[in-house]
Amino acid sequence: MVEFDDTFRQHLRELFVWRRDVRRFRSDPLPEDAIDRLIETACLSPSVGLSQPWRFVIVGDGARRQAVTDDFKACNADALSCYSGERAARYATLKLSGLEQAPGHLAVFADKASDIGHGLGRATMPETTEYSVVAAITAMWLAARAEGIGLGWVSILNPDRIHAILDVPRSWKFIAYLCIGYPEAECDRPELEQAKWEHRRSADAFTLRR
Numbered sequence: 001m002v003e004f005d006d007t008f009r010q011h012l013r014e015l016f017v018w019r020r021d022v023r024r025f026r027s028d029p030l031p032e033d034a035i036d037r038l039i040e041t042a043c044l045s046p047s048v049g050l051s052q053p054w055r056f057v058i059v060g061d062g063a064r065r066q067a068v069t070d071d072f073k074a075c076n077a078d079a080l081s082c083y084s085g086e087r088a089a090r091y092a093t094l095k096l097s098g099l100e101q102a103p104g105h106l107a108v109f110a111d112k113a114s115d116i117g118h119g120l121g122r123a124t125m126p127e128t129t130e131y132s133v134v135a136a137i138t139a140m141w142l143a144a145r146a147e148g149i150g151l152g153w154v155s156i157l158n159p160d161r162i163h164a165i166l167d168v169p170r171s172w173k174f175i176a177y178l179c180i181g182y183p184e185a186e187c188d189r190p191e192l193e194q195a196k197w198e199h200r201r202s203a204d205a206f207t208l209r210r
């Protein structure tokens with residue numbers, strides 16, 4: 001049996017504290033097998049009915065990467081136009097993707113048509129397919145940080161455009177586009193907190209007791 005001691009638990013807590021959404025990447029490349037290893041770890045995640053609905057697309061093609069970056073720029077301009085006044089001015093200063101610097105691009109989808117798992121757990125809550133994929137992304141995020149690799153989740157994208165750019169099956173639902181690389185800096189506070197956009201609140205703020 002494997003046991004985890006206090007030192008491990010302390011380190012694990014530090015891993016949670018120091019995991020960041022990274023938008024600023026150094027230009028040095030990742031080890032050749034880094035993304036495959038992260039995918040392997042992600043595949044150890046829980047999934048509804050053991051359906052393993054995650055589908056990963058490693059995006060290495062320059063034209064496709066550029067098309068995703070262009071889509072981000074268009075979506076981000078639209079997002080900016082939804083704010084006004086001081087909030088708009090602040091939004092305009094935020095760096096919300098590392099698409100142009102990150103050596104690794106990874107798109108993640110949920111396969112809504114797969115019969116792996118034989119539907120167990122999904123009849124009343126079909127959205128558990130997507131939840132399972134998000135669980136896998138979280139595992140990957142932490143595993144990456146544990147080896148000094150940063151991961152940045154980009155959602156300011158048009159899912160239909162991403163489908164077309166990456167030419168994946170229609171039954172795959174777009175979940176995340178991840179930038180992966182070595183971070184320029186480490187920090188124990190979210191970048192959005194440093195930029196005074198939002199702050200992390202204590203667990204009490206989100207916990208009811210009945």
Ligand SMILES: Cc1cc2c(cc1C)N(C[C@H](O)[C@H](O)[C@H](O)COP(=O)(O)O)c1[nH]c(=O)[nH]c(=O)c1N2
Pocket residue numbers: 019020021022023095096097153154155156189190191192
């Ligand atoms: C589903 C989802 C989608 C996004 C994000 C996260 C998640 C979970 N985040 C990252 C988000 O801003 C970040 O997690 C919080 O600000 C907290 O910071 P840390 O992750 O603790 O560094 C994110 N960040 C960003 O710069 N551009 C984006 O499009 C997104 N989209």
